[in-house]
Amino acid sequence: MAAQDGFAGPILHFRGCDASGVRLAAVTVRPEGAAPPGPLEAGSGAVAPVLLAGVAGLSVWRHDFALRADEAGYRLDGRDHSVVTRLDGDIRIAFVSCNGEENGDLDRDSAERNLMWARLRDDHARAPFALLLQGGDQIYADEATQGHPLSEGWPKNVPDHPSGADLDDLTRHLQRRFAERYLMVLAAEGCADLFASVPSLSVWDDHDICDGWGSLPESCTRSAVGQALFAVARQMYLLFQHGATDADVPALFLDPAGGNLGWRRDLPGVTLWAPDLRSERCRDRVMGPAGWTAVESLQPTGDHVFMVSSVPLLGPRLSLMETLMMAIPRMQHYEDDLRDQWQSHAHRDEWRRMLEQVLRMRQAAPVTILSGEIHLATRADMGPDATLIRQLVASGISHRAPPKGYARALGLFAGLGDAPLPGHPIRIRPLPGQRHRYVAERNFLTLDRRDGQWQAVWHLEHSGSTPPLALD
Template sequence: MGNHLPKPQRFEDKKSRIQQMVIIGDTGADFVKIWVKVPVAGKWTLSLSTSGFSGDLDSMDGKPVAQWLQGQAGIKTYTYDFQKDEGLCHTFNIDELEKNCRYYYLLTSEPDTKITEEGRTVIGDTSAAFFTTAKEHYDEVKFAMFSCHDPYSWAHPKEGAWPELCDVAQRENLDLLIAGGDQIYLDTNKGRMTDLWKCLARHKNELKQKTDEEIKDHLIGLIREYYKIYWNFEALADAYGRYPSYMIWDDHEIMDGWGSRTKEERIKLLRHFFQFDDDAFNLKVVDLAWQAAAQVYFEYQHSHNPWAQASINLSDLSRVHWDYSFQRGDFHYYVLDVRGHHDCEREAYRLLGKDQNARVNTWLNSLSGAKGAFIVSPVPVVHWSGLVDIADFSLSGMKDDLMDEWSHHTNHAERDEFLTDVLKASHDFGVPISFMSGDVHCASAYQLVDMSRFPKAQVSQVTSSPISRKPNPAVANVAVAKSGYMTKEVDGKKVATTVYQKRLFAKSGINNFAIMRALNVDGQNSIEADFYWPGEEDHEIVRKNISLTSGE
């Protein structure tokens, strides 16, 4: 790393970065949000066509894009002046589209934008780039769920299961993708990538010479580089550039165990014997880094989600809602935020906060007539066994990871209330509901049954992790919770609840993703999951099918 705080443009200077990229974000029958990253500042135009493009897309005869394309049928163009201080990225909000329609797109610089590439069009010229708008009605939905992208956790960077995801997505003609947390690692625990927090601890003397705004701006610049490095993988860009993608963060976009560390533990993370070690300054750096992480998460991930506002107020992040919902016909989705308002020192509602709990409850009460419902919780409701209960005694740095879990005793009251609301909605409305999670670096599936209170409920938990991070070893399967009644702590003692967790699948030691399929056949609603992972042979993909609503 060197002896000085790295400038963003020199950070990890041996690693390549994305120069341009497109993410197809929230998509409906007549609208789409398209996130664009360009290589240089200036005016760039995003062009859409229902029939594709023809002619010299590289030069466009030196004309403005709209003028050059005006003779081609069905063209829509959208221009934005990209700025360096905005990270050279922008989300286009496009409406008045046709339902269930394929749109091809181009990303092209305007004539007065100085570019270093040989041609003006940087996406969509040499190979077709396209997406498809949503249908109005669905009898079935198919989508991918994945999490934990860290190609630098290996001795040599690996794409993990991204190529397999692209193959399966194309074959299955998926409706959408859900990236369920940890799309980058600011604190990867391997030597291949700089740990942001260790870097800050080593360079506090230099930070001390900067104003608060200078520190925050510097950190925003550094975190943008993490995204540009982590997302510079072909299969990842191919997937995000074709299928509507819905994203949510987990802790590693901020700090390992964010929300499960006390204020004292956050301060301790920045203490360094050879650096200025005032705890008030350490806390200020943590708070500024939190603001920077939130800003860049907003730029790269949240700005193209449903409900996303045009900008966020970094000085009052407590008022920002990162959770959201959306639909595909009568199939409903709610994406929980378990980091933005997670506070282990709060008396109650430590994971979600009281306001988010209320919003989710309102959504649950709206599920009458739904054919299926999905709740994205980046950390699973059930996965680990009793290991979670000894988290407070861990000396290996695992304490915060395990305190993240719904199963940790400090979260039992919130978990039990939430599960009761979910089971009741499933029972009352006859709708199967599946939790979808990541975080834990292995895969599992459960049915959650409460015959005494909600006998008609069909609730399940699917966990898929990691897509590219080095997974937990196969032996970790012994720590995955087995079938049995969920427990809670009462007066310091473990007692059984009325919820029975039936383990359907567990596998460690693999990169993986899940394809979720929900359908209605002859009035019967069902959900199933296909887990995929790379096989031992080249181009081999292994699939494990799990029925989540069969009751078998």
């Protein structure tokens, strides 16, 4: 159904699995006052919906259910939806990021905007995916602050002492604007069928809140308006990207208090985990105590570890670029973008700390980092072969690519290399079949495990699919 009608779903969220099958949550959105969805029918019986929230004139419902390994899917409101339920053999995983643009995203032509989603849907029809990993910027909420007196000037002009009534009105405004964007994405043609059949696991990045959240001046982010913005973004992230509310946080995230929303899920032979790089971020840190406690206590199991880092962990010497650009007055407005990166001067100690943790996990199994954020496709390696860590970047499933000249210039800069940990140099590599380090095309990534071996393929808007890259 059309997003403007207030209908969306079902949208599947992955809760976990064991030898008997998979645990899932299906979220359905209806206009306030509309009839709720019917019972969800699976092999284990009928499951009634639970009202999660009423917000922005919408009712958000959830069915919690499980599918046995021998079941093919579920039925809801007269429609059958197939789901991959065997996760212990050959499986496929899709990875996407950057699903939108900063300006005018609601007004884009749907077919153009969702071209790569349609290709992902077609690929799923050919060989079904068991899981959809979403690596950040699932919506672009940058324009959500527009149209309200308290936030119209965000982030340059922020009122000092807004009244409680005005803040409540701002909250309602932001809830409507965020919900509008989520429904546009979740009900879009080319996306909706995928979301109904492929369970998602998502991590957020700045545009899910606002451009540069955490790297902006703290006079903005810690203001009453900034805190209202973050609270609404967090509420909507939980609701639409995890099918959850605060009551579900202890069961779904590594920090039961919810100060950091990093998560971990285990599949047969695989550990999937994602640090939350936004909830505790400020200009001088990427994560706080809750985030670091979760990372440093994480003990992976299985034969392969996939880490989802919303901002690329392995990257070029952006600290050098940061120094050069800050010396040029006309370029200083890029400071927030550069400070967002692990490689920023402000975060270099934390960068080493995270790299050391990933190396620790590498002792147990091969580690592959999945990332987005840069609107380009690329890959990177760190370290000698004995402790090799790979990073695969797929960024821009709907965000249009920057100019090719930008990608070429960044590739030349990346040739300088970096080695934040002695003996573990980082090298930016071309994709299989490509000459240059960065590809300026919209893209998504697929991961296939066949006979116990993982391989990755990038799907590029104009160049097509790359040859597979072995990961083990």
